[in-house]
Amino acid sequence: MNSNTGICEDNVILTDDMFERIGTKGLSSEQINKKSLTYWGDVWRRFKKNKLALVGLVLLVVVILTIYLGPLVSGKNYQFMDSTAKDLKPNSEFWFGTDEMGRDIFTRVCVGGRISIIIGLCCTLVMFTIGSLLGAIAGLKGGLIDNLIMRICEFVGNLPYLIIVVILSMVMGRSIFSLVFAMSLTSWVGTTRMVRGQILQIKEQDYVQAAVALGANTKRIIMKHLLPNTLGIIMVTITMSVPGFIFSEAFLSYIGLGVRPPETSWGALASAGQQRLMFYPHELFFPCLMIVATILAFHLIGDGLSDALDPKLRK
Amino acid sequence: MLKFIIRRILYAIITLFLIITATFFLIAGAPGDPIAAKVGQMPEQAQEVIRAKYGLDKPVTQRYVLYMKNLLTTGDFGESIIYTGKSANDIIKDNAMISAKIGIIALALQITIGVFLGLVSALNREKIGDHIIRVCVVLAICVPSFVFAALLQYFVAFKWKLAPVFGWGELKHYALPVMAYAIGGIASYTKYMRSSTLSVIGEDYIVTAKSKGCKKSRIVRKHILRNSMIPIVTMIGPAVAGIFAGSFILEKMFSIPGLGAYYVKAVSDNDYTMIIGLTIFFAMLYVASLIVVDILYGVVDPRIRIAKSEK
Numbered sequence: 365m366n367s368n369t370g371i372c373e374d375n376v377i378l379t380d381d382m383f384e385r386i387g388t389k390g391l392s393s394e395q396i397n398k399k400s401l402t403y404w405g406d407v408w409r410r411f412k413k414n415k416l417a418l419v420g421l422v423l424l425v426v427v428i429l430t431i432y433l434g435p436l437v438s439g440k441n442y443q444f445m446d447s448t449a450k451d452l453k454p455n456s457e458f459w460f461g462t463d464e465m466g467r468d469i470f471t472r473v474c475v476g477g478r479i480s481i482i483i484g485l486c487c488t489l490v491m492f493t494i495g496s497l498l499g500a501i502a503g504l505k506g507g508l509i510d511n512l513i514m515r516i517c518e519f520v521g522n523l524p525y526l527i528i529v530v531i532l533s534m535v536m537g538r539s540i541f542s543l544v545f546a547m548s549l550t551s552w553v554g555t556t557r558m559v560r561g562q563i564l565q566i567k568e569q570d571y572v573q574a575a576v577a578l579g580a581n582t583k584r585i586i587m588k589h590l591l592p593n594t595l596g597i598i599m600v601t602i603t604m605s606v607p608g609f610i611f612s613e614a615f616l617s618y619i620g621l622g623v624r625p626p627e628t629s630w631g632a633l634a635s636a637g638q639q640r641l642m643f644y645p646h647e648l649f650f651p652c653l654m655i656v657a658t659i660l661a662f663h664l665i666g667d668g669l670s671d672a673l674d675p676k677l678r679k
Numbered sequence: 680m681l682k683f684i685i686r687r688i689l690y691a692i693i694t695l696f697l698i699i700t701a702t703f704f705l706i707a708g709a710p711g712d713p714i715a716a717k718v719g720q721m722p723e724q725a726q727e728v729i730r731a732k733y734g735l736d737k738p739v740t741q742r743y744v745l746y747m748k749n750l751l752t753t754g755d756f757g758e759s760i761i762y763t764g765k766s767a768n769d770i771i772k773d774n775a776m777i778s779a780k781i782g783i784i785a786l787a788l789q790i791t792i793g794v795f796l797g798l799v800s801a802l803n804r805e806k807i808g809d810h811i812i813r814v815c816v817v818l819a820i821c822v823p824s825f826v827f828a829a830l831l832q833y834f835v836a837f838k839w840k841l842a843p844v845f846g847w848g849e850l851k852h853y854a855l856p857v858m859a860y861a862i863g864g865i866a867s868y869t870k871y872m873r874s875s876t877l878s879v880i881g882e883d884y885i886v887t888a889k890s891k892g893c894k895k896s897r898i899v900r901k902h903i904l905r906n907s908m909i910p911i912v913t914m915i916g917p918a919v920a921g922i923f924a925g926s927f928i929l930e931k932m933f934s935i936p937g938l939g940a941y942y943v944k945a946v947s948d949n950d951y952t953m954i955i956g957l958t959i960f961f962a963m964l965y966v967a968s969l970i971v972v973d974i975l976y977g978v979v980d981p982r983i984r985i986a987k988s989e990k
């Protein structure tokens with residue numbers, strides 16, 4: 365306080381016109397030329413620098429374009445059986461060959477891929493919604509509710525995942541809905557724990573305390589501080605869990621609990637191909653190739669995202 | 680610590696009870712007749728006799744009480760519907776070891792190779808060896824085990840004739856299933872071990888050991904390896920339980936008469952007693968191994984042991 369009052373000692377009142385700005389007028393360095401970088405802009409900038417992650421992104425776009433546009437280009441129906449063209453090797457007419465009923469494998473792989481990817485995305489969506497909601501409630505409310513949610517997590521986490529999935533899809537019949545239901549039933553536990561942990565951690569951070577002290581209401585704190593800061597880690601989990609669900613779907617279809625014919629999926633196609641592996645290896649190869657490409661793409665994107673989102677890796 | 684273990688076991692018992700109950704009623708409500716495949720074209724009366732033999736003529740709740748009573752007093756899972764004269768207990772007794780053998784060999788391979796590769800990769804960070812290992816890990820994680828199994832069957836067994844395609848009984852039959860089983864696990868253990876080692880390397884106690892003139896081999900053995908193994912221990916629990924569950928596909932593909940293969944078959948045959956019996960068996964293993972891991976975790980990491988006992 366003393367240093368401030370020092371200037372006014374001789375009862376001189378300081379006004380604006382007593383001061384003049386010198387030396388800064390028209391200086392270009394004072395101008396803000398670049399738009400300020402948002403959080404996601406920054407993430408995207410760092411993500412772009414990661415070549416492997418970009419390869420993953422391109423691979424994913426190629427896979428998705430193929431499975432949606434492929435059947436249009438090939439002009440075939442995935443259920444059409446051509447009895448004169450059974451078990452053909454890949455050729456100019458049937459790009460991936462045909463199966464034992466004379467169906468075009470390329471078109472089947474495309475149509476099956478749609479189902480596989482949709483199942484993967486739906487499961488992830490359900491997992492993410494339930495997981496982050498419960499995790500956020502547990503982290504924010506604390507106390508009894510937190511305790512209750514964590515006990516439920518402990519219980520569900522104790523269930524053997526695969527057995528539950530097998531039994532549920534057996535009981536509910538074979539449909540896409542029952543698959544999604546069974547697979548996402550136990551999957552949200554990890555997300556809940558993670559989001560809760562994040563929220564508990566962020567809640568104690570100085571900037572949130574500062575926002576509270578400045579009078580920000582709960583809604584603003586959630587929207588401005590908690591959500592953006594947890595979203596990053598959630599995004600990484602999402603990209604990493606889609607391939608997990610595609611895996612599980614393939615597995616279930618493989619043991620005959622997945623989608624029901626005439627609908628098909630990559631797992632079902634691989635299962636059909638495996639039985640004829642010794643003589644017609646292409647019937648297994650192409651569905652597997654698509655599964656591997658998709659999973660690889662998601663992995664690379666996920667790795668790139670987690671690098672881009674981690675401030676510790678910033679150079 | 681003791682309080683913690685007791686609490687964990689209590690939870691486990693409740694979980695098991697709920698799993699058994701839920702499975703029982705869910706299966707009872709499932710579509711399809713369990714004895715349809717068995718009785719076939721038998722006359723009505725014969726069908727009734729068989730139905731009564733399995734207690735299927737009684738209402739569900741009565742069956743449940745009876746089942747629980749048998750299970751708790753004698754540990755009896757009941758007679759299989761498809762395999763006449765054999766109880767689910769017999770089948771578990773006869774075949775669990777087959778699954779266990781493959782699983783344990785594969786798990787041992789996974790952990791030793793995975794930990795070793797992860798350590799090598801982390802210690803040579805950003806060098807050529809690290810890059811090669813990381814590329815292999817990403818590729819191996821992206822390939823489902825059944826694709827690996829198929830590739831092995833096609834190339835190693837069918838084209839090059841180095842091993843039998845499928846079958847069971849002799850030592851040579853182990854090679855392919857164990858390889859197909861282990862490879863995905865090796866990749867994920869390597870991945871986790873690498874990142875865990877990298878986080879340990881930067882810790883102060885490593886720097887301290889170095890500045891005190893500790894030999895590199897000693898630092899790796901005594902400081903890095905011990906501490907970076909902690910997250911690996913948590914992964915072992917579910918993996919032990921997964922020995923049975925994870926073998927569903929591979930046992931089917933390689934025609935190995937293990938429990939996984941029986942489970943898949945029981946599901947497609949609607950064999951009630953087998954499904955419930957095996958489910959309980961798998962669930963027990965799973966829950967038990969989770970408890971063991973929780974306890975192990977405390978043993979490996981003194982920080983957790985102290986935190987828990989203070990609680």
